[in-house]
Amino acid sequence: MPTAEPLLAVRGLIKRFGGLVATDGIDLDVAEGETLAVIGPNGAGKTTLIGQLSGDLPPDAGSIRFAGVDVTALPAPARSQRGLARSFQITSIFREFTALDNVALAVQAHAGHSFRFWTPAFTERALREPARATLERVGLGARADVVAGTLAHGEQRQLEIAMALATRPRLLLLDEPVAGMGADESQRMVRLLRELRGRHTIVLVEHDLDVWALADRIAVMVYGRVIACGTPEAIRANAEVRRAYLGEEVPA
Amino acid sequence: MHSRARVLTLLAGLLALGLVPLVAALTQQPFYLDLFRRIMIFAIAAVSLDLILGFGGMVSFGHAAYLGIGAYAVAIPAFYGIHSGLVQWPLAMVLSGLAALAIGAVSLRTSGVSFIMITLAFAQMLYYLGISINAWGADDGMRLARRSQFGGVLDLTNGYVFYYVVFGLLLTLLWLGNRLVHARFGVVIRAARSNEPRMRAIGFSTFRYKLAAFGIAGAIGGLAGALLTNQTEYLTPSYMHWTRSGEIMVMVILGGIGTLYGPVLGAVAFLLLEDVLSAWTVHWQVVLGPLLVLVVLYARRGLWGLLPEARRADG
């Protein structure tokens, strides 16, 4: 476990849906600059965890500290304003707007208030320039003026990341960034994630093996609990993990 | 950006509206003045509804309440001898804006059907309030003592002057509305309609923006109400009846929701249709009902949507 004050500290996080306990007392620490991968079989509660971290799901019990402040009661927009960004597992973008507009919106959210009624927003250079730069960074620079709903699936997932990045976050919560992508697109995304490592703190949920290789540490979730947390090598050697994944691929 | 067909139609339409008084004077038919003035007043109401309905995706079924409040804000002071439009009209906008903020603060906690019905219920509540106040005419309504005065500068008793005042207000509204829709505020409202969870995830507290939009739409509705009572020289709580809200909504849909200019077309179409049909039979709504159903089912984009769109960059 890291010794400096962690950027994200989760204690005893519990969330129930009726009779089902989705997250059952999760404890996690994420140090600044590290990349933590959360893995586990389907239904382990990973997305519920992300939802509670991002502020979309209020936990039934437990606490979340981000950058030294207790954010457990803060709604999602407030957490975003503090530097916690998330991308969605099921692509969630503004389909009728162009890619550039999508990212510009994310920039706008953090560029002062929006009670401005006169100047057209998307002509504001303070919004467009950072947006364009972010699109370049994720590799979508050439597609900036394309209507988001008509982008290819992989491009839309890249847009997701771009929107999260445009909010200049300290922590990125990525929910299955390569979901539904073909081999080429996945590779591109993995390269992007590799670039982001170290510059941002990342917590990502993923099934893909190549992505696991990016992580500094891996937390394994089964039935709502973290059964193991450590370096990729330690996880690979962990007997309990192998048991949990029986029948599924184990990293070679 | 809009296609040439749309821009031309818009300009032609506005020009036509501007020329109506001329036609009315030449043909000695002041009736046209009345009719189109009424149309423009409802166009203002429809555009204000479109702001929240079309752009914001907030289906408020109680918009007529704000017209009612605006109307009361003119007629009540007039009843007590205060005739200055400079007092009445801002009062109308402020009161209806505040009412909208109050109603919105509660209603916006819900969404979907609940929202629709809540806004409807609140509007009916105001309607019942209006009916039961005997001092101000109860459900029979009362005459407007005098049209709003503007210190001798504008004489609203002159039909032509009044017409151009309304025309000017409509143009101003369309212009300001256009800017608002493209400004930061408008973008937030439109994006919140498109994908609200995403908006919150990137850091927008959408509630306050939606509430503000709601308030603005209410205030403009109040202005329309002030104009309406001046037009009819009458005040009646039936201005707030929910079927009125429905009619305004029909105008927005008929014209094209979320288009800002569409509702103007919708108001024209609806009121002209009403005029023509009711000369034919007093039961004209029998035709209007199914017509509305058909429009909703098959011509969703409205009249504005029938005009060819500009080409956009596609993937």
Added chain:
Amino acid sequence: MLFLMAAGLTLVFGIMNLVNLAHGSLYMVGAYLATAAVTRTGSFLAAVVFALLGTLAIGMLMEVLALRTLYERDHLDQVLATFGLILFFNEAVAIVWGRAALFTAVPSALSGHIQVLPGIRYPAYRAVIIVVGLLVALLLYVVVTRTRLGMLIRAGASNRTMVGALGVNIRLLYTVVFGFGAALAALGGLMAGPIYTVLPGMGEEILIQVFVVIVIGGIGSIRGALAGAVVVGMVDTLGRAFLRPMLSTVIGPSAADNAGPALASMLIYILMAAVLYFRPQGLFPALRG
């Protein structure tokens, strides 16, 4: 009475996800048909049958012709289209029967009073309404939770395409459910006839109250509809009874005469606002899935 309407509406909405503003119109049609039948035949029983069957038929026709395409559409479209239906029905009824209010009497067998508790007499007709309401509640509960039909309905609500794939004729199912709802509305309408006035637009008056009931009780839940109806009914009655005397002690009798009824009718809306503020999902929200 509110319960009958609320149950029908919440059934249609909660299960088929259809907002039907014209539900009030079915209520109105039921009332008109019943009144027409009574004036012609003099028999209340005949009126009941006629009204129920007639409205059922009209309701199903409405479903087949107009509402089918609306299931897939969003709520706004549903609101508008059913609003169009309301306009149509209101005018149609006015064309056939005129705009003046129709009068229909309480059937003579039920026009007396009954002793509810020693010393407290209650109009028999209203007592019957309450009893009918409770019976319907029971019936609905049994059908929805115990019978196969009920199960199909609930399954169809959760996953329409799946149920269809399993070979169940989902269209027929929906038509049946809608018919159920229409029958409930008709029942409400025909019973309401003698107490409230029968005129075009009566459906909308009650419809708004019904929606308030549903919002307070929780959308999609029959238990909620019952609870909501009871709460609203009580608040309304008590409000009307007590508000004016209470107010007149504070602001004087003539002002209270003015403000009293106004405030009384506003009470249920204020109640609804309060419920929404503190508990947006209603008192007994339907449990899903």
